[in-house]
Amino acid sequence: MTGESAPAGIQSLKHAFEVIEKMAAIGEPIGVTELAKALGIPKTRTFRYLRTLKTLGYVSQDSSTEKYRLTLRLFHIGQAVADSTQLLTEARAAMVQLRKETQQTVTLSSIENDGVRVLDIVRAHSPVQIVTRPGALLEFHSSAQGRVALAFGSASLWQAVRDKPMTQWTPHTNTDLATLEAEVAEARERGWATAPEQTLVGVNALAAPIFGANRELIATITVAGSLQHVPARPPEALLASVMQAARRISENLGCTEYPV
Known part of the structure; x- marks a missing residue:
């Protein structure tokens, strides 16, 4: 043209x-x-x-x-792009290793003001296919990633939850604010979050926080699969693998003391 x-x-x-x-x-x-x-x-x-x-x-x-x-607005945009590039680079190997250990689909997501953005996916071969694609924006209330964001991110993220009705994705999706607040408080205490059948019937996700050099939340790492393989109460081995991956990525990004 x-x-x-x-x-x-x-x-x-x-x-x-x-x-x-x-x-x-x-x-x-x-x-x-x-x-x-x-x-x-x-x-x-x-x-x-x-x-x-x-x-x-x-x-x-x-x-x-x-x-x-x-x-300096352009500088900040460029810095954000550079940070995202570094995050993707540092996370990829840990994601592949986590997929190998769990045999489940692994996603990396960043935190935005109105949701959690999927940056990268390492898919597992499974009868239950996770249809989420890179670029998808997940809501805070109905995703494990979103609950981690609310638990460890800025308090201002709650505004996006309170500003509009919570979408009822499945018959099991929680749309009660008080219940969500309790679930997020529990996630903050234990260091991880799940979202069984909150977005898709029969599917669960287990997410853990990724922190930067200043111990600020910058992303989440998640395994997702059928409730059979990622149950609402994840087994210790699965939890250990996800938390280890989150710590490894955080350390590679300069977080010398993982806050969880």
């Missing part, structure tokens, strides 16, 4: 990125006129892109010089 035939929205997005890249290359505050000249686009259009980027928090303007500069 050429620049001339691209839809206006795509052209605007393209130019907005060009503004960011040019400002990054210049490396110092710059005025609208100078930036427009460097980009080779009209001053009015350059101003419009800067105004939008300022509204979004990617650009700031000095009130005395009226010059613009990039904020």
